Amino acid sequence: MRHICFYFQIHQPFRFRTYRFFDIGHDSYYYDDFSNRSILHKIAKKCYLKMNDVLLQLLKTNDFKVAFSISGxxxxxxxxxxxxxxxxxxxxxxxxxxxxxxxxYSHSLVSLRNENEFKKQVAQHSAKIKELFDQSPEVFRNTELIYSDFIGEQVYNMGFKAMLTEGAKHILGWKSPNYLYCNTLNPKLKLLLRNYKLSDDIAFRFSNQSWNEWPLTADKFVGWLNNVDPNEEVINLFMDYETFGEHQWESTGIFDFMKALPKAILKNTNFKFATPSEVAKKHQPVAQLSVPYPISWADEERDLTAWLGNNLQREAFENLYSLSEEVNICEDETILKDWQKLQTSDHFYYMCTKFFADGAVHMYFNPYGSPYDAFINYMNVLSDFAERVKAIAKKSEIKLLSPEAVDEEIKKHEELLKQLIETKKQKKETTVAKKKTTETPVKTAEKTKTEKSKQTSSVAKKAEKPSKKEATVTKKTVPTSKKEEAVVKKAKTSKNKNN
Structure with missing residues (x-):
């Protein structure tokens, strides 16, 4: 059995208002509510509601099936x-x-950077789908069909059995996208590849009057399907849902084309319609598909350059995810919501500096005057957000610790305190020992000096002390009584008279 799988992507970003340098630290509301509301109302009227009515009739009257992914x-x-x-x-x-x-959830590039945040966003999105539509997603579609071997392995570990990606020519080589493939790291994950030629005939070339196949009709498209190799099992037609009514206006005949296509396929081909999970169950992979580096469905390169191809984009991306650890310890609900909205891939897409056809597509979606304006505005918002995160993270740090973690931290600090006390004790002992070693020679020197001083003093005293003979002479010279004094005095007087 051969199958056609229709898949539509639906996404709208929260666009930022003009956020100037002087707003940083003063105004932390970043969103252009007027633009977001007016754009959504316009697209809802032109595309979502109108196309949903078309599909509802097709689903009721034909054996028709489709798949959607709607970003959070x-x-x-x-x-x-x-x-x-x-x-x-x-x-x-x-x-x-x-x-x-x-x-x-936020149509982000998180799969390229943070595995834990990736899991968190996917789980949040699955919960939202369950809440609104009572379905638990079994097949995964990453932002802009971004895929690599490593990302595929992560997706399987989250519980998904299949994943969509681009049938990029530089990956497939001679192989056809019209088969089921599997992941090289975990072959249990099945891969549905987009047939980009047939998909883009509807999504991009439908209203192009310079296209040599214009106008495209349901019968012409059926003819192309019948020209596909009969051995090829599945044709995956993946595109933006906004193709209908927004990118391709109603006046182009796009709604009439879709109204006629399912019936024409069922009547004139051997294809049946199937959802991605049905394709994964009904077909077996024909080979492993090696994708060592990420691919996507964007631009001619089918790689990441639409979001991370220049220095502006890479700087913004790195600065954003450098805040991951601090955001993870924040419990503030507003911070966490802003964190998700900042991760939306559109902000990096607006900074793309490509030219020619791809550049025209980028500018079509860009609300800014230039990629440089987009970068400056985003970095101003990010700077304010970073200030808020750092302030709240400091307050929130202690709240993260469980009782067990608190006990563990106390033990660590007690051990550290013991080590500090021991180090201080050893330092003190070393200082005392050094002091003693220094004092001993000083005391010895002082003792020697004292002894020498005593000897010198003794010699001096001996020198000052008169001998017995000298003492006798002195004794005789000095009068010892009043009588002798009178005799001496008389002799002196007599001598003076004779003179």
Missing amino acids: SALDQFEQYAPEVIESFKKLAKTGKVEFLGET
Whole structure:
């Protein structure tokens, strides 16, 4: 049995308002509510509601099946600005012919950087899909079909059995995208590859009047399907849901084309419609697909250059994820919501500096005047966010510790205190020992000096003390009585007279 798998991506970012340098630290509301609301209302009217009505009729009257992935940021805006869109998707879900896929909540590039944050966002998105549409996603579609061997292994470990990605020519080589493949690191993960030629004939070239196949009709498209090698088992037609009514206006005939296509395929080909999970169950992989470096469905290169191809984009990306650890210790709900919205891939897409055809596509989606304006605005927002995170992280740090963790920290600090006390004790003992060693020779020198001083003093005293003979002479010279004094005095007087 051969199958056609229709898959539609739905995403709307929370666009930032003009955020100037002088707003940093003073105003922490980053979003352009007017633009977000008005754009969503416009696209809901032109695309979502109108196309959902078309699909509802097709699902009821034909053996037709489709799959959607709706980003968490789009679902949040639907709930906030256009709840009727959610209700219209619920009607589609109730037909039993629609599958909702898993993805990152904020349509982010987190799979390229942080595995734990990746798991967290995927789990949050799956919970939201379950809440709104009562489905638990079994198939995963990463942001912009970004895929690599390593990412695929992570996705399988999260519980998904299959994943969508791009049928990139530089990866496939001579192989065809019209088969089921599997991951090289974990062959249990099945891969559905986008047939980019047939998908883009609808998504990009449908209204191009310079295209040599214009106008595209349902019968012409069926003819192309019949020209596909009969051995090829599945054709995956993956595209933005905004193709219908927004990128390709109603006046191009895109809605009429889709109304006619399912019936024409079922009537004139041997293809049947299937959802991604049904394709994964009904077909077996023909080979492993080696994708060592990430691919995507964006631009001619089918790689990451749409988001990380220049220095502006890489600097913004690195600065954003450098805050991961500090954000993880924050419990502030506003911080966590802003963190997710900052990760949305669109912000990096707006900074792309490519030219020619790809550049024109980027500018079509860009709300800024230039990639440089997008970079400056984003970095101003990120600077304010970083200040808030650092302030809250300091307050939140202690709250993260469980009682067991607190005990462990106390033990560590007690051990550290013991080591410090022991070190101080050893230092003191060393100082005392050095002091003693220094004092001993000093005391010896002082003792020697004292002894020498005593000897010198003794000699001096001996020198000063008269001998017995000298003492006798002195004794005789000095009068010892009043009588002798009178005699001496008389002799002196007599001598003076004679003179």
